[in-house]
Amino acid sequence: MDNRQESTIKSLVTNLNEKVGNLFKYHGEIAKQLFLTDGFNIEGRVDISAERKYLGEILKYIPDSLKIELVDEHCTTTNFHEADFSTIQHANIFEEDNLIMTIIVYDVEDEMWMFRWNHNIRLPEKHIYFHSIKWDVDYIKPEIVLMYELLEPTNYHKIPNYRSVLDALSYYQFMTLRTIVGDDRINQAVRFEKRVI
Incomplete structure (x- = not known):
């Protein structure tokens, strides 16, 4: 920029x-x-x-x-x-x-x-x-931001720092996110972020 x-x-x-x-x-x-x-x-x-x-x-x-x-x-x-x-x-x-x-x-x-x-x-x-x-x-709230990012139909993988946000969520926040987006989307984003780092 x-x-x-x-x-x-x-x-x-x-x-x-x-x-x-x-x-x-x-x-x-x-x-x-x-x-x-x-x-x-x-x-x-x-x-x-x-x-x-x-x-x-x-x-x-x-x-x-x-x-x-x-x-x-x-x-x-x-x-x-x-x-x-x-x-x-x-x-x-x-x-x-x-x-x-x-x-x-x-x-x-x-x-x-x-x-x-x-x-x-x-x-x-x-x-x-x-x-x-x-x-x-x-x-x-971060769990809602992640709901949008992980379910967005295009290029949600380009957005960084999933792991740090996930680690900072409360149990309730994480379970809310998990219920909405599912384990597969969460795990896929974390795996992708590890490869980029």
């Missing part, structure tokens, strides 16, 4: 934290970093997660210089008038051709968060995240 792109990402994160920080939670690598070390280092693409009803408000604070792609199960579009916001799975934010942020959309019904890949898997929404007092940000 070059200095300009890093500066753009940091500026975007600062702006979103200041303007709509209460409407989203950090996801992906940053969530894992916050869980493991209470660190908040922006060193590449940033993933955040937001309830569907807040997506439009968050997107208002993405600078016009960046390209926004709305993605659902069937298509990707940059035209907000064509998009059906009720089916958007995530929004990708690009600087030129470089993906710098993904906003993962989740649904809530009767105050229950629903897992995107299976709406029968539900948790009270207030139980899907932790809060970092040091950084004053919310972040998705």
Whole structure:
């Protein structure tokens, strides 16, 4: 990542934290970093997660210089008038051709968060995240981050530090993850990570 792109990402994160920080939670690598070390280092693409009803408000604070792609199960579009916001799975934010942020959309019904890949898997929404007092940000719990990463249909193997996150999970967190994704996916990710290291 070059200095300009890093500066753009940091500026975007600062702006979103200041303007709509209460409407989203950090996801992906940053969530894992916050869980493991209470660190908040922006060193590449940033993933955040937001309830569907807040997506439009968050997107208002993405600078016009960046390209926004709305993605659902069937298509990707940059035209907000064509998009059906009720089916958007995530929004990708690009600087030129470089993906710098993904906003993962989740649904809530009767105050229950629903897992995107299976709406029968539900948790009270207030139980899907932790809060970092040091950084004053919310972040998705690691077992939920891993649910998304391990069940994502494309290239979940590219994401590092599964072993350290798995080792830091409580028994309840690990059993929740294991019940949802299964032993095979967990073991496959750990084996792949060992080969890369």
